[in-house]
Amino acid sequence: MAAKPAHGQARAPINKTCKIFIGGKFPRTESGRYYLFSNNSESAPYTANICRSSRKDFRNAVVAARAAQNGWATASAYLRGQILYRIAEILEGRREQFASELKLQGASTRQANSEVDASIDRLVYFAGWSDKYQQIFSTVNPVSSSHFNFSVLEPSGVVAVLSPECDPMQFGLLALVSNIAPVIVGGNTCVLLAEETHPLTAISLAEVLQASDVPGGVVNILTGSKSELVDFFASHKDVNCIVHSEANNANSTRIQQLASENLKRVVQRPVAQWHGETMQNPYLIKDTQEVKTTWHPIGS
Amino acid sequence: MSDAHNTLKFDTGWQYAPAPESTDHVRIDKKYGLFINGKFTAPSQGKYFTTSNPATQERLSRIAIAGKSDVNRAVKAARKAYENVWSKMPARERAKYIFRIARGLQERAREFSVIETMDGGKPIRESRDVDIPLAAAHFFYYAGWADKLEYAFPGAGVKSLGVAGQIVPWNFPLLMAAWKIAPALACGNTVVLKPAETTSLTALKLAELIQDIGLPPGVVNIVTGAGATGAALVDHPDVNKIAFTGSTAVGRSIMHSIAGTEKKYTLELGGKAANIIFADAPVDQAVEGVVNAIFFNQGHVCCAGSRLLVQESVADELIHKLKERMHTLILGNPLDKNTDIGAINSRAQLDKINSYLKIGKNEGGNMFQAPCTLPSKGYWCPPTIFTDMAQSNRLVQEEIFGPVLAIQTFRTAAEAVTKANNTPYGLSGGVWTDKGSKIFKVTSALKAGVVWANTFNKFDPTSPFGGYKESGIGREGGAHGLSAYLAMEVNHGR
Amino acid sequence: MAQKRKRLPNLDRVNPVDETGVNERVARFCTRSIKNDSKHTALKLVLSMIDLTTLEGQDTPGKVKQLCQKAIHLHDNLPGLPTVAAVCVYPNMVGIAKQALMGYGINVASVATAFPSGMSSRDIKLEETRNAVADGADEIDMVISRGAFLAGEYAYVFDEIAAVKEACGKAHLKVILETGELVTLDRVKKASVLAIQAGADFIKTSTGKIQPAATMQVTLIMLQTIREHYYATGEKVGMKPAGGISTSKLAIHYLVMLRETLGDEWMTPDLFRFGASSLANDVLMQLQRQADGLYQSPDYFSKD
Known part of the structure; x- marks a missing residue:
């Protein structure tokens, strides 16, 4: 569907079919359902049929994320950094597209440009951490026995991310990038549910990811209804960690209750201004990591 | 080594006299x-x-x-x-x-x-x-x-x-x-x-x-x-x-x-840690590692090595040595300085352990217990191992929290890692091999918070502890x- | 049984040793608390396992005779004591010792094979061995060629041990590995396998001339090698830690280690010895203290 052609205009624009992103491919939801996105503009109305993903789409996405996880985690830190940087490069090249989608999602021109800038910069920021966070957080532990003892971070595994909708000053891209980057830079794979009100940038970001050497399944993006899917995100037993920004409401309670079923890690991101510098720190990477401690004997 | 191992004698000669720690300096209020x-x-x-x-x-x-x-x-x-x-x-x-x-x-x-x-x-x-x-x-x-x-x-x-x-x-x-x-x-x-x-x-x-x-x-x-x-x-x-x-x-x-x-x-x-022993392991130290992994504190240890995965080519030798070693474990008065295996913490825990011994036998496991005399009072369970266990057995899957070891064999490192990780738990693990590069490959692949290489059940205040x-x-x-x-x-x- | 030996073993297939684990196991033995009756039994057992030793350049017939007197009369105040197992001397003192000990059931052990370094030709080593046996040595304590072993010439070392064993005739052969010069426990294990396969009746840690001499760590590795040989063949090889074991407390730690590694059947001088000179008096002081309840002074125990 589409921006409608004005009467008398010579050429009707071709509009993109909005799909979801699973295992590096762009299927439509298996459920065949949709919801209508609209920019609520009378002067330049735009609507799109957005996939309303089902629990089965989520299940498939978790399978894809699990399949990709070991390979992604064992890729070199250098390579992961390069790939994150590549995402930034591709995004930079498509900034006009993202700016216009952000405007369809409610941003002013200034806000849209600023959000694209911030999103690219954030990707670069986390790309740079790929081969450094381990050096910040790993420890050599001086145990009393004759052992070389060290602790390193390892990715939690498959991370489910509920994209936050809490910041009225951002329009769907920055929060998305800010949630994905620290998760994947640390070797996790993720299944992300885009904000219901900001689906366009999520879908386009998926296209950027596909064009950026990100292995299929490392990031999976669904669109749809959070209230419908939150229980499955929180309860799936092959998900190791759930990241959300629900601020102590019924959803956050429900998430922790369901997550307890498999002792899933629950990372509650602050309700935050995503533009703020405080949303850039390596502790956000550590949130979705496990600490592994190894004892190695010293002897001859 | 051949299947028929000679065995040693441990109960006919010199024994250790009781050496109880004194309690008279201890004050416990009523x-x-x-x-x-x-x-x-x-x-x-x-x-x-x-x-x-x-x-x-x-x-x-x-x-x-x-x-x-x-x-x-x-x-x-x-x-x-x-x-x-x-x-x-x-x-x-x-x-x-x-x-x-x-x-x-x-x-x-x-x-x-x-x-x-x-x-x-x-x-x-x-x-x-x-x-x-x-x-x-x-x-x-x-x-x-x-x-x-x-x-x-x-x-x-x-x-x-x-x-x-x-x-x-x-x-x-x-x-x-x-x-x-x-x-x-x-x-x-x-x-x-x-x-x-x-x-x-x-x-x-x-x-x-x-x-x-x-x-x-x-x-x-x-x-x-x-x-x-x-x-x-x-x-x-x-x-x-x-x-x-x-x-x-x-x-x-x-x-x-x-x-x-x-x-x-x-x-x-909880935990159900796997202790993985490769054929190139220091076998005699590995036997000690197994003893320490599962019989330390009567197996009342969340990170206990309650599963033993041993490479087939060395399984026979290792299990024989383990059984012989179990003959020298001393069970009895916990206050005796020579006691290796103390009492089970409670009646309820003993009942739970005993129910698992029954389960193991019903599952076709081959049970061996250290030959020790149990005191007439109190709660006791001799050190116990089950051989011929499989991943599908409850004894392999469930935390017992007692001195009970389930032994399985494996052929390749990949198989060992798969079996070790095939559990909802992920607290600890052990890897035994003389080859340093293999240690790091296997410890990295284990989904567990603490991994001991050529040792087990070591703790230190500087060393982080906790599970996946x-x-x-x-x-x-x-x-x-x-x-x-x-x-x-x-x-x-x- | 013996025909199973005398084949050069493949030392690449010997189980590796983890030093940290060995240290921990040894520490465990040392926490055993041996009291009362079991201490008494242990102390007497230790006495009976001692190879009372003098291996000095300044040894004379007079010194050796006095040492033999000590072996016979450990401490006559205490009735019912065993004698030591053997008196260990240089080859040229074997005749003296043999005469002094005649009729007392105490063996004469002689070091041989260019002790302590072993740096001589095979012919001379064999000649020395045959002479010591001819002079009456019941036991021969040979040294392996450490240089050759470290150079990887295992066949040379193996053949040498086998040849000395043959030269011993009826005398028992103890093979000294000189573990202080082998340095690593892995090499101690390999040398133990080699010595056992070549025909050793006993394997022994040290000459006493190199530091470190016997340690519980190397002794444990050697006991475990003896155990593996027993598991495979049923044949019992003896063990002799030598040098540096001078207190009864440490000797009892060794006995604990022996018992928990090889079991009851090795708890005999036929299969376990201490190579020591000052250990006997420390054990005697402990036994005397058990007898009269008093802490003892060395002045009351003969030093020969």
């Missing part, structure tokens, strides 16, 4: 109240339970049962101490109190060891050489952190949480209390601790020590009782943090019940253990 606001006080409902020696079934003392109102009193005392004293005290002064606790434990180590053994049933050799010295070492380690926290989390802006509610298990009573209390205090929090029902005594002795070293009242409070007391602590609205060590089932219910609150939590839960998956959330020990008791400004207090 009755213990609740330690709240620096004083021992009677429980509001006046109820007590009996704690007894699992090796003799003799009564040791009567312990107060804390009800809801008692827990509330304790939390209030902790809150007041937090607001008025502990959070305002300069960090270096806080440190000095924690150092004092460490020193006090060292000075009274013998008494603590004996009581730990009498109350819990573990061999005196372990309480003397492991539990008590490690508990003191934890206080020493974390005392030093108190005034250095900003260096552990650069740029994070860390601050204390408030009141920590802590619940510890019966397998390492004092040591687990130390693991919980030391970092909490160092990070500027105050504490309400609930010891396990069957093993409260050393926590109460610690309370006496805390009185004697002059810790400000209310900074550490100890409430005794059973599950209901723990639940009251978990559910108390003025507790900022729950630290729990115990079963996965209870850990899950805690996580569930505090959902929707701002309470932070760390959970150290259903074995828990968070780490205790080391610099990583601090974050359990701090909030970060940079991430808006989370």
Whole structure:
């Protein structure tokens, strides 16, 4: 569907079919359902049929994320950094597209440009951490026995991310990038549910990811209804960690209750201004990591 | 080596005479109240339970049962101490109190060891050489952190949480209390601790020590009782943090019940660790590693190596040597300095273990038990191994928390790793090989929080401990253990 | 049984050793608390396992005779004591010792094969061995060629041991590995396998001339190698730690280690010896203390 052609205009624009992103491919939801996105503009109305993903789409996405996880985690830190940087490069090249989608999602021109800038910069920021966070957080532990003892971070595994909708000053891209980057830079794979009100940038970001050497399944993006899917995100037993920004409401309670079923890690991101510098720190990477401690004997 | 191994004799010649540790320097009161606001006080409902020696079934003392109102009193005392004293005290002064606790434990180590053994049933050799010295070492380690926290989390802006509610298990009573209390205090929090029902005594002795070293009242409070007391602590609205060590089932219910609150939590839960022995392992040391992995503290260890995965080409030799080694394990009076295997902690735990022995036999496992005479009183289980086990057996899948080892064989490293990870748990693991590069490949592939290479069941205050998956959330020990008791400004207090 | 030996073993297939694990195991033995009756039994057993030793350049017939007197009369104040197992001397003292010990059931052990370095030709080593046996040595304590072993010339070392064993005739052969010069436990294990396969009746840690001499760590590795040989063949090889074991407390730690590694059947001088000179008096002082309840002074125990 589409921006409608004005009467008398010579050429009707071709509009993109909005799909979801699973295992590096762009299927439509298996459920065949949709919801209508609209920019609520009378002067330049735009609507799109957005996939309303089902629990089965989520299940498939978790399978894809699990399949990709070991390979992604064992890729070199250098390579992961390069790939994150590549995402930034591709995004930079498509900034006009993202700016216009952000405007369809409610941003002013200034806000849209600023959000694209911030999103690219954030990707670069986390790309740079790929081969450094381990050096910040790993420890050599001086145990009393004759052992070389060290602790390193390892990715939690498959991370489910509920994209936050809490910041009225951002329009769907920055929060998305800010949630994905620290998760994947640390070797996790993720299944992300885009904000219901900001689906366009999520879908386009998926296209950027596909064009950026990100292995299929490392990031999976669904669109749809959070209230419908939150229980499955929180309860799936092959998900190791759930990241959300629900601020102590019924959803956050429900998430922790369901997550307890498999002792899933629950990372509650602050309700935050995503533009703020405080949303850039390596502790956000550590949130979705496990600490592994190894004892190695010293002897001859 | 051929299938037919010759065997050695261990029961016909020179034996060790009894060498019991003396108990006459030990003071256990007939009755213990609740330690709240620096004083021992009677429980509001006046109820007590009996704690007894699992090796003799003799009564040791009567312990107060804390009800809801008692827990509330304790939390209030902790809150007041937090607001008025502990959070305002300069960090270096806080440190000095924690150092004092460490020193006090060292000075009274013998008494603590004996009581730990009498109350819990573990061999005196372990309480003397492991539990008590490690508990003191934890206080020493974390005392030093108190005034250095900003260096552990650069740029994070860390601050204390408030009141920590802590619940510890019966397998390492004092040591687990130390693991919980030391970092909490160092990070500027105050504490309400609930010891396990069957093993409260050393926590109460610690309370006496805390009185004697002059810790400000209310900074550490100890409430005794059973599950209901723990639940009251978990559910108390003025507790900022729950630290729990115990079963996965209870850990899950805690996580569930505090959902929707701002309470932070760390959970150290169950395990079913695999000890992987490759054909190129130092076999004789590996045998010791297996013994230490599963028979240490009667197998009452969450990180116990309760599964043995041994490469087929060395399985025969290793299992023969293991059986021979089991002949030399001494089971009996836990206070005897030569005892290797003490008493099972309680009747309930013994029943559970015995039910698993039945399950193992029904599953077609080949059971071998160390040939030892069990004392007529008390709760005992001889060291037990099951050979010919498979991944599909319950003995391989479920945590028994006793001296029971399930042995499987494997052919390739990939198979071993798959089997080792094929469990909802992920607390620990062991890898035995002489090849360094293989150690790192396999330890990296194990989904477990602590991996021991060519050793097992080693602990140190500097070494983070905690599990992946259903074995828990968070780490205790080391610099990583601090974050359990701090909030970060940079991430808006989370 | 014996025909199973005398084949050069493949030392690449010997189980590796983890030093840290060995240290921990040894520490465990040392926590055993041996009291009362079991201490008494242990102390007497230790006495009976001692190879009373003098291996000095300044040894004379007079010194050797005095040492033999000590072997016969350990401490006559205490009735019912065993004698030591053997007196261990240089080859040129074998005749003296043999005469002094005649009729007392105490063996004469002689070091041989260019002890302590072993740096001589094979012919001379064999000649020395045959002479010591001819002079009456019941036991020969040979040294392996460490240089050759470290150079990887295992066949040379193996053949040398086998040849000395043959030269011993009826005398028992103890093979000294000189573990202090092998340095690593892995090499101790390999040398033990080699010595056993080549025909050793006993394997022995040290000459006493190199530091470190016997340690519980190397002894444990050697006991475990003996155990593996027993598991495979049923044949019992003896063990002799030598040098540095001078207190009864340490000797009892060794006995604990022996018992928990090889079991009851090795708890005999036929299969376990201590190579020591000052150990005997420390054991005697402990036994005397058990007898009269008083702490003892060395002045009351003969030093020969």
